[in-house]
Amino acid sequence: MDKRIEIIQGDITRIPVDAIVNAANSSLLGGGGVDGAIHRAGGKQILEACQAVRAKQGGCNVGDAVITVAGHLPAKYVIHTVGPHWRPGGNNEDALLANCYINCLRLAEDNHINTLSFPNISTGIYRFPKQKAAEIALKTITRSLINHHNIEKIIIVCFEEENYDIYKALEKNHYC
Template identity: 50%
Template sequence: MEIRIWQGDITTLEVGAIVNAANSSLLGGGGVDGAIHRAAGPELLAHCRTLGGCPTGEARITPGFRLPARFVIHTVGPVWHGGSHREPELLSNCYRNCLALAEAEGLASIAFPAISCGVYGYPLQLAARIAVAELKRPRPAGSSLREVLLVAFGQDMVFVYQDALA
């Protein structure tokens, strides 16, 4: 499985799934969550209302609706409280659960934003190391995944991801 860094707007990617750094209600919010909901259209919100939310560290999958991506995988990252409240474990679970859902759908590609690095305050370097460690884990035999994109909104995150991958 190839891991690549891509800078830009995650809502424009034609991939099997884009990952939404969601809040536990799954009903939209700011940052990447709001951008994905706006780009996918009102059908996404209507579908998310039927899911009953999502606990931190878990993931839920929905159609992509008006997005170029086939699916949106919503995951709820941890809010940073200094690292002693299971934040690394919960963030690792986000990546693991998203990858498992993508494989369950037979997807070849998935794109991740920097989960928990916006308003949830996770330090960029620590989050990037966790993301890369999870993405480099061996995949199950017969995994459909061929490509993972780490999507950086800004150049600063590109450098952080490059450092983590090195």
């Protein structure tokens, strides 16, 4: 696995990086899980920035990503991406999830972001199988880093122990 990738268990809202990736919903107005936690910790500046994005383009489609200020978070930016709902496996979910990572990394490169943290995208209320999501995340990030030389560090932040154990097992078995 690329040495620029680190896997930790913790609270993504407390990790100092240039950009925090948010597993958002298409409204961009906050919600539950990591999305709610990021909006609460970052304050009204994030919501106001998301409202401005909505006014300009009407939200964010599944697989796409948008960038806003980070408010009170220990970051400069929040990159919001909308992961797919798992229904089960017949609606291009794998490619849509991979696009989340690809588009976040593209925005990071375009905005001169050197360090960023990713949560587990789509594995909560969207019910994407955790093992499959971790495999897609690691494979997509590793392949994308070949073209993104300015990115110095990516931290995959697992809130739940189960996700952390899955990622660490993949890392140990040299999945990527």
